[in-house]
Amino acid sequence: MHLYNLTLKEPTAALHAVVGSFCGGRQQEILISSGVSLQLYRWDASGGVLQNILSSSAFGAIRTLAAFKLTGDDKDYAVVGSDSGRLSILEYDPKTTSFVPVHQEPFGKSGARRIVPGQFLATDPRGRALMIAAVEKTKLVYILNRDVSANLTVSSPLEAHRNTTIVHHVVGVDNGFENPIFAALEFEYDDGANAKSSEPLLTYYELDLGLNHVVRRWSSPTNSRANLLVPVPGGPSASSGDKDGPSGVLVCCEDHIVYVHMDVPQHRVPIPRRGRSSEDAGRGLLIVAAVVHKLKGGSFILLQSEMGDIYKVTVEHDREVVKCLTIKYFDTVPVASSLCILKSGFLFVAAEFGNHHFYQFVQLGDDDSDTQYRSSSYPTFGMAAPSDPLPIPSFQPRSLRNLVLVYEIKSLCPILNSQVIKVLPHADTPQILTACGRGPRSTLRMLVHGFDVDEVTNTDLHSAPNGLWTVRLKDDDAHDAYIVLSFADATRVLRVGEPIEEVQDSGFLVTSLTLAMQQMFMNGLLQVYPGGIRHIGLDKHVAEWRVPLDKRIVSCATNTRQVVVALSSAELVYFELDNGGKLNEYQERLALGSAVLTIGIGEVPEGHQRTPHLAVGCEDQTVRMISLDPETALQTISFQALTAPPSSICIVDMVDGSISNAQPTTFVLIGLINGILLRTVMDSIHGQLSDIRARFVGVGPVRIVPIKVQQRRSVLAISMRTWLQYTYHDRVHFTPLISERMDYACPFSSEDFPEGFISVLGTVLRISRIPQIDQILKEVEMPLDFTPRKLIAHPTNHLLYLIESDHRAAQGLSGATGAQRSSGEPGDHPSTVVWPRAPAGTWASCIRVSDPTTATTLNRIPLDNNEAAFSAAIVTFTSHEDTPYLVVGTASDVVMTPRSCSSGYLRVYRFTEGGTNLELLHKTEADDVPLALLSFQGRLLAGIGTSLRTYEMGKKRLLRKAENKEFPSAIVTLSTQGSRIIVGDIQHSIFFVAYKEPTNRLLIFADDTQARWVTAAAMLDYCTVAAGDKFGNVFVNRLDEVISEEVDRDPNGDGILREKGILMGAAHKTALVAHFHIGDIITTFHKTSLVAGGREVLLYTALHGTIGILVPLQSQDDIDFLSALEQHMRARFVSPIGRDHLSWRGYYTPVKAVVDGDLCEVFSQLPYSQKAAIAGELDRTVSDVLKKLEQIRIGACGF
């Protein structure tokens, strides 16, 4: 077995975000780390979107991010703290639109270890130095400078280690141009006999630039529950000689904020709390995120609590002396992992879970009625008794007042469960349904492959057109002037304007159908109809060329200077515009010998007289490339044989970085009548076609229409489905549109509607646009109330059953609040960020019936008595005529660690009203939390704590039939085939269990040699199981066939019972056949086929929003080729964080029998010379390699 791992969707979590001018200049970008990749976003004010500029996989774990600017520079560098054991400094390279590592300084072992730096990064605000620290002991300081040619240099590291010291946070203190100071919040432990819990210290480490070493300058004990530091601006301001601020840091503790600086009095204010959060009053409130923004003559500091409330903190000062520290409630936004303020007045909230929000400031919280709390109103600025808490004021959260939500970046993080089923009735491929989010921000999302299309208007034309064009009037017109519709025996011309109306004086021939419409160079219009060509000047002067009476035009192609028509006699006539703006016929005609079906001609290149190549598609299943160069005019250059007659040809120039970065590539797209689209690359000098790739568009002939999307040339391929070929991040992609079918289409642009297209289906005309091309998976969201735990699909009625439960959510929420909220706007009301808190052991939970096609909740059953649902399954009982029942495993008063509950329950529901309602039949008590349920041989199989049981349906309760209590920790996954059950244990990997019916025994006969922390598992075949563990690994275990047969032959299981265990476990051990580190915790596996008629792949969804597939490689050739390619890529590709690829993919166990497709696909991003070198070593051409990679991807997932 050999697998090929391919990520379909990169994780969408935002663990860190920093703002900076990474591209240089005044514009600011937001750099987001998803843990294993970097994304750069820029705010596009005209489109009102955050534009994704680049996305780059790190092939390693990113643990922290920072940005710095060298003094006097206008460009930010990104610094990444990772598990690579290196300090990586990245610079944005606009040429390749990627982050290029400028320095990768090794300092330690790889991996996220206790004393290897990488957990904390702090930069000096003036960009002179940076500190990288580990959780314990190690701190390294690097001096940043420029060399003579203005390149960034990094000094060798200076050590600021301190043994037995654990670090909470490190920041760079802003003190102007004095020696750089880093503030660390740390505490020392002492394991000696007289150990006592020590107070955390705020320590200043000073980098002496003169002596080139780091000293521990100053240290002061702080509050014992301090967790975060926020630097306060200081030093001289750029504009005036005045000080920007007093310098120093804010120490965020539970319930308090303290201003601390060397040798000055401290100030302390309490953090106001929500008025009604008294349920969990015993616990302090933590600040989890902070942002400081320098304003002219001051600073703007926002702190966010774990409830999502943002506080504005002001340090009032007179020169360097702090007068007062104030705090007030600002607004409530989703709990962030990072907050970023942009100079243009925006706040980016990188949410720890769920969609990331982008807000605009409407005011800075200066003039509203929220109460401000001042340190000066407490004795000695709140520091009279530093260990005693100040009285905590309270406030009422309200809807947004200072911020307005302007954009959302969709995020699937966290995916807790998923299903792959065919939801949409007309779709030929399944959709991925994911249960995402946490608490009130939970959602159920349906992912559909394709781009959304916004329909702007539609009109009924009363008769069906057979052609559709839009034309401009002059060369420099920005927008279209006419829409031309061709019917069977007439042509209608509409003027674009408000309203769109029919015009009579256009000069066009309106009594015939039209074959083509073109705006010509030097301001003329051209109409081709079966009887001839009509060239209309702006002054309405008409020049006409007529076809001999016995012939007619069957096909034509035009651009602004050239016209080619094919006559019914299989002759080609060529016209060219001369410098006087007159259309001249070339003296010869070309007889082709086969009827012409379609012709394609490219645009005239800027500054040229003509395009030199023409593609003609003939009935004899060929495409001929014909020269239009004056010297070799109408000579055939090459033939391309096809598998079916062509229906449409289009020659278009698009940028594809995998072929050439320097200039656009000329593609010849050939649509065939059997629904296949061929994409070939044309040599722009010789006109030869190469690199042919085929895609299936839909049943029926393919029509190709060039349009523009986001100001770039794109192409619509229309058949039963419509696909878009476009350039995104310098690569050509091919993605379907989620829209109505269309017969014809053409690009459209008007003043109100700058970019879009018109399409016709039957008699209905639609004007639409493609709003975004960032996400190839469209997400349809449905809000949920609590963290979803399990999502199951009914086998027949296409409804979904979800169980949701939230820990620490106040009781009573299950009933009213959830229902109330579903009517309101999500994210609008403060309570929707986090549910009101309750002590540990309090649960809110519900069961939900929903319809995925309409994304609506049909029914919602709240659970009471502090009961929470953890597992669910649809079970059929043989004793009850195989009717399906919904069984939900719940438990009340669950405590997380150590796991306990007052009682577990198995609730059995009957489906009523066609499945939209559930009727509770009975509740069966269990002694532990049921974490896994499964329908097994007409009975219920339940994993309840450490025991595996089968239950039969009874009248008043479920009846226990068989039991095995030998599982070590807790059963979390169950899968079955025949009488074999595969059990995943939370800490002890996978067990193979046989059910022996004659003796009614459940017997463990094989287990794993490694104790894995299983999170998800799927049976691949009778002897093979794939599973994911808590550390981000995926592995495949296989049982020996001989043992498998032996076990099956044993009728009663006596043989299994007699066998002696090995290694304190079962008698047999499974063998590891594949192993791979994904870097994200897999929550669900699905063995499914994503392409109609395609082979099965193993799809996984993971916690941070990763969706990927493992494709079984079928031939030894593929395995050899891909492994070799992967090996070359490992050698040539440098990860942005400097992590060694092999050690990343073999993080805990060496990678085995899995090829990393993500790394192979990076091949297309390498510079051409490297690509050619690798391809040469593989004995292939570059395009062969790219084609192979594309083939595997499309064959496996269709994306």
Added chain:
Amino acid sequence: MSSELRYTANTQLEHLHARYTGTGHADLTKYEWLTHQHRDTLASIVGHPTLTSYLAIADNESIGRVKFEMTERMLQPCGPPPPKDED
């Protein structure tokens, strides 16, 4: 000072122990070993973003609090040290 820093006259070994926190030695007590194990585990949880997210979702806490509690637990993960036998 933990005993590993004092236990030997071999200065080179002592130096190595000071450098690689958490390394064991011949006279390691059960308590010390356990404490190191816990500190390593806690540091690993804090250092792996997926694990902090996982815990945060399970316990319905913010990631910030999970990291804070984990780091704080590194101080004395196994409680105070057992009383020394005087011999």
